[in-house]
Amino acid sequence: MNTTQTYTVTGMSCGHCESAIRAEVSEIAGVTGIEVDAQSGRLALTSERPIDDAEVITAVDEAGYAAVRS
Secondary structure (H helix, E strand, O other): OOEEEEEEEEOOOOHHHHHHHHHHHOOOOOEEEEEEEOOOOEEEEEEOOOOOHHHHHHHHHHOOOEEEEO
16 A cells, blocks of 8 residues: 655755755655655655655755655
């Protein structure tokens, strides 16, 4: 069963920002899909199991941005 979680990310402005976030979030075990949109500030991830919000927020922080669950 796949689950989808969405987050609002602040500080993104371009494709490089999207790539940086995608790279960090892809390292979280169980993540099977990632959609990042700098224009809307949206991050959506699909996973095999629910992912702890703290893991996602930490990964986005590692990329240099801030995220909150939406």
